[in-house]
Amino acid sequence: MSRTCPRCGSQKVRSASLHSHDGLRRALLYTPLRCRDCRHRFWVLNPLKPILLLTGAGTLIGGTAWFALDLHGARGVSAPPTTLPHGRAEQGDADAQLQLGMRYAIGDGVAQDHVEAAKWLAQAAKGGVAEGQYQYGLVLLEGRGVVQDYQAAFAWIEKSAHRGHPYAQYRLGELHRYGTGTPVDKARAYMWFNLAAAQGVDVAAKARDSLVWQLKPEQLSAMQAEARRMSRLPSSAAPGDGDGKDAALAVSAAP
Numbered sequence: 001m002s003r004t005c006p007r008c009g010s011q012k013v014r015s016a017s018l019h020s021h022d023g024l025r026r027a028l029l030y031t032p033l034r035c036r037d038c039r040h041r042f043w044v045l046n047p048l049k050p051i052l053l054l055t056g057a058g059t060l061i062g063g064t065a066w067f068a069l070d071l072h073g074a075r076g077v078s079a080p081p082t083t084l085p086h087g088r089a090e091q092g093d094a095d096a097q098l099q100l101g102m103r104y105a106i107g108d109g110v111a112q113d114h115v116e117a118a119k120w121l122a123q124a125a126k127g128g129v130a131e132g133q134y135q136y137g138l139v140l141l142e143g144r145g146v147v148q149d150y151q152a153a154f155a156w157i158e159k160s161a162h163r164g165h166p167y168a169q170y171r172l173g174e175l176h177r178y179g180t181g182t183p184v185d186k187a188r189a190y191m192w193f194n195l196a197a198a199q200g201v202d203v204a205a206k207a208r209d210s211l212v213w214q215l216k217p218e219q220l221s222a223m224q225a226e227a228r229r230m231s232r233l234p235s236s237a238a239p240g241d242g243d244g245k246d247a248a249l250a251v252s253a254a255p
Contacts, residue, residue, distance in 0.1 A: 005035035012036040084109060089120060094127025102135065105144075114145030125156055133160035134168040141180075154181030161192060162230075166199035173207060186211055191223040195231060 003013050013033045031046040084103065088096035101120030104113045118139050124132025137157035140149045154175050160168035173192035176185045190211045196204035212220065 003033065005033075005038060005040055007040040008035060008038040010035050010037040089123070092127070094124050094129045094132060097121070097127060098124035098129050098132040098135070101132070105135075105139075114139075116145070118145035125159075130160045130163040130165045130168070133157070133163070134165050134171070137168070137171070150175075150181035152181075161195075164199075166196050166201050166204075169193075169196035169199070170201050170204040170207070173204065177207070177211070187215055187219040187223050190215060190220070191227050191230075194224065194227045198227075198231060 004011050005013055013035050015031065015033060017032065034040070085093070085096035085099055089100045097120045101117045101124055103109055104117035104120065106112065118136070121132055121136040121139055125136035133156045137153045137155075137160065139146055140153035140156065142148070154172075157168050157172050157175065161172040169192045173189040173196065175181055176192060177189035178184065190208055193204045193208035193211070197208050215223075
């Protein structure tokens with residue numbers, strides 16, 4: 001690499017600084033110099049820079065290829081997805097039916113299929129699984145994979161609520177509050193919100209408190225007494241007549 005100034009021929013040169021306007025090609029392949037005598041700034045080819053550039057590019061390409069192959073290999077030896085419980089579900093295992101229904105509902109390990117999800121959740125609900133009753137009630141309420149049916153949704157969610165499912169209790173309170181699948185009954189909505197809140201459902205506590213000023217003192221007293229009574233019942237207690245009616249209708253709850 002010549003270190004002679006092309007303008008004055010002086011060999012008194014030093015390294016110069018790179019400038020933003022020098023350009024990428026010069027920065028990658030050349031070295032800037034400045035003459036100490038005439039102050040002329042010039043460029044000379046640096047034979048090491050192309051070698052370093054090619055070495056760096058090769059390292060980058062090789063590293064990228066290695067990472068891609070390693071990632072592909074890791075995926076190739078990963079554990080297979082959990083086996084779908086079709087066998088147990090078809091044999092009448094309600095828990096397996098619930099699991100299968102939920103996996104079809106969200107597309108976990110299978111293609112999302114709301115119709116298939118509704119089928120298995122219905123069987124889990126009929127098998128007496130509280131979570132299955134709640135989930136099937138939501139399916140009917142939202143009309144996912146089935147014809148939307150508020151009354152049937154109310155019946156199944158009520159069954160789950162009577163079995164102590166906290167979110168079913170909250171949802172049942174909402175149904176009573178707004179008259180979805182059942183006549184509006186804010187007193188009974190208060191009771192179900194109260195039960196759900198006692199199990200840690202924060203949104204139920206807020207909903208319960210928002211109804212206090214809308215009820216008469218005797219209604220609040222009656223519904224609190226009913227909530228205490230129901231909280232002492234075993235979680236398996238549920239209406240057994242299959243029509244989804246609340247077992248506590250004897251309590252006066254006129255809004």
